Amino acid sequence: MKLPLVLGSGAVALAQQVYIPANGSSSLPQCSLDQTYATALPSYSFREFSFTQTETVRTATSIPAPTATPTYAPNYSELSSLVPSLTTTHWGNWNPASNSTPTDSGSPYGNASWSALWDAIPWVNFTRGIYSTTVQPTPVPTSELVLPPPEPFNAQICYTFPKDFILGVAASAVQIEGAVADEGRTPVHMDALSLLNPTIADNFVANENYYLYKQDIERIASMGVRYYRFSIPWSRILPFVLPGTPVNEQGLAHYDDLINFVLEKGMLPAIVLHHSDTPLEFYTNISDIGITPGTGGIGYGDSCYQCTYKNVSFEDAFVNYGKVVMTHYADRVPIWWTFNEPLLGARNGQSIDAVIKAHARLYHFYRSEIKGTGKISLTFNDNFGVPRNPSNPADVDAANHFNAFQLATFANPIFLGQDYPEAYKSSVADYVPFTAEDLAYINGTADFFSIQPYTATVVSPPPDNTIADCAANITHPLRPYCVTQSTTTTTGWNIGYASQSYVYITPSYFRTYLNYLYNTFRAPVAVTEFGFPVFGEAEKKQSDQEFDSPRSLYYQSYLSEGLKAMWEDGVEWIGAFAWSWADNWEFGDYDAHFGIQTVNRATQARRYKKSFFELVDFVESRRQGG
Incomplete structure (x- = not known):
């Protein structure tokens, strides 16, 4: 049964799940046309036994070397006039155990000034990794590329993916790179998390991808x-953050080489400009990083989007950084994202305003000045809010409110040229109003809708009062969303299979979500992160970590439901990026394993998991023209 879902923006979704009471066992509609086994009995007989079962041993197919390199914009030599007067500098590595001190104390941007940014912070247990220079890759042995044995209940769906469907893997620098104080990088707010909470594992080493990137790319x-x-x-490209300060020569060279190696291996690079790594210089105190409950904050960790640093706003400084990166690499990069999940790092309405306007400015810079032909977006968080009881209008209103706050706050102006939703304006008193000129400038500044739909959330109104009452009370414990979130439906069952963290396997809701997004914001949809941390995986032995059936189920079931959305519902779903290509630092934790490869923390060795093979096989075996 399908019911229309009326949304805050005036759009109507195609479907809404409802609960239909029924007694007894499930019907088998897929078997309704075949009556052969409906009444007949099986025939029993003895026969000679032998081990006749056979298995086909297959190996993964590597991406072939390219015959030509596509271009998406002019080379930096032709774009350098767009970022005039850039100077480059070479910095060293910071080591608190070293007895040597820089001698260029008279230089405002020299090694002494650079080191002072690290010395000013009371780091605890600062550690360094195994590597201190780029590791040259070696080919992956064929023995590692053998697909795992098949399981009897694999996805049977026969729909196909378009030839140009995007299949990728994702990770962020702060979660994989390590080498945080090497080759010119300065501190970011996520580096300091362990200073706020001693139980948090630091990211100083992480996956050492900064030095192992070639081997990681080779494996992918x-x-x-x-x-x-x-x-x-940002802080590895512009260690001193601000416009007019020197650009890090080593940082530019590192990502230039990384992009070239991705292309050399037959892959395509897709770049995020900001992923939870605001330079620490934007903060007056380390304690400002977290957002204290009951203070009206929007996210859970402040990325200080509204801050100023030495009289330069975050917006202006970020746009300058984005221009530096884009002009250097736009010729080889087909997809860009300005921000990753900006709502979660927003402190207030000024933060949201800065993100939207910085994004729009960079979009226009890319299109109008660089003349780039690639795609640009920014990606949102929202574990899809579904009404606890779809027949209860109050629950439906709560779900609409929850989703609108997280999505339409950005997507209304960017995709529809419309004002913020009431869900946002009613809760955030200091929101910055848009003028008609603002909306005209912002409208259409994303080429596709980018979402990270790990799971679904069951939503209902606040238990003690209305959503409006909650929104008006800055200290209400359910702010800013002002709804009750849970994992159980009216039946008392969990919404899906539980993971190590907040993720539940909810593929049917994923299909509903794709319908919601496409029909509300009227743009092609890309999933830029999705993944599943198997419960207790960190405690398992290596071979059991590699045979990760729950994660395989997650990916295959989500992809199956996505195909249904494409073929049966008419949704333009253009791609999916798995999170993540390896277990990494999950913002304070190494035990929540989202990776499709394992990582040995002592040796940094990687091993493929079953889910990696089956994710790729699911898509490539169904790709048109493949």
């Missing part, structure tokens, strides 16, 4: 993945 390409999504840290 060997599995047949086409797109590699990664972020570039």
Whole structure:
């Protein structure tokens, strides 16, 4: 049964799940046309036994070397006039155990000034990794590329993916790179998390991808993945953050080489400009990083989007950084994202305003000045809110409110040229109003809708009062969303299979979500992160971590439901990026394993998991013209 879902923006979704009471066992509609076994009995007989079962041993297919390199914009030599007067500088590595001190104390941007940014912070247990220089890659042995044995209940769906469907893997610099104080990088707010909470594992080493990136790319390409999504840290490109300060020569060279190696291996790079790594210089105190409950904050960790640093706003400084990166790499990069999940790092309405306007400015810069032909978006968080009881209008209103706050706050102006939703304006008193000129400038500044739909959330109104009452009370414990979130439906069952963290396997809701997004915001939809941390995986032995059936179920069931959305509902779903290509630092934790490869923390060795093979095989075996 399908019911229309009336949304805050005036759009109507195509479907809404409802609960239909029924007694007894499930029907088998897929068997309704075949009556052969409906009444007949099986025939029993003895026969000679032998081990006749056979298995086909297959190996993953690597991405072939390219015959030509596509271009999406002019080379930097032709774009350098767009970022005039850039100077480059070479910095060293910071080591608190070193007895040497820089001698260029008279230089405002020299090694002494650079080191002072690290010395000013009371780091605890600062550690360094195994590597201190780029590791040259080696081919992946064929023995590692053998697909795992098949399980009897694999996805049977026969729909196909378009030839140009994007299949990629994703990670962010702050979660994989390590080498945080090497080659010119300065501190970011996520580096300091362990200072706020001693139980948080630091990211100083992480996956040491900064030095192991070539081997990591080699391993990903060997599995047949086409797109590699990664972020570039602002503080490694512009250690002193501000316009007019020197650009880090080593940082530019590192990502230039990384992009070229991705292309050399037959893949395509996809770049995120900001992924939870605001330079620490934007903060007056380390304690400002977290957002205290009951203070009206929007996210859970402040990325200080509204801050100023030495009289330069975050917006202006970020746009300058984005221009530097885009002019250097736009010729080889087909997909860009300005921000990743900006709502979660927003402190207030000024933060949201800065993100939207910085994004729009960079979009226009890319299109009008660089003349780029690639695609640009920004990606949102929202674990899809579904009404606890779809027949209860109050629950439906709560779900609409929840989703509108998280999505339409950005997407209304960017995709529809419309004002913020009431869900946002009613809760955030200091929101910055848009003028008609603002909306005209912002409208259409994203080429596709980017979402990270890990799971679904069951939503109902606040238990003690109305959504409006909650929104008016800055200290209400359910702010800013002002709804009750849970994992159980009216039946008392969990919404899906539980993971190590907040993720539940909810593929049917994923299909509903794609319908919601496409029909509300009227743009092609890309999933830029989705993944599943198997419960207790960190405690398992290596071979059991690799045979990760729940994660395989997650990916295959989500992809199956996505295909239904494409073929049965008419949704333009253009791609999916798995989170993540390896277990990494999950913002304070190494035990929540989202990776499709394992990582040995002592040796940094990687091993493929079953889910990696089956994710790729699911898509490539169904790709048109494949």
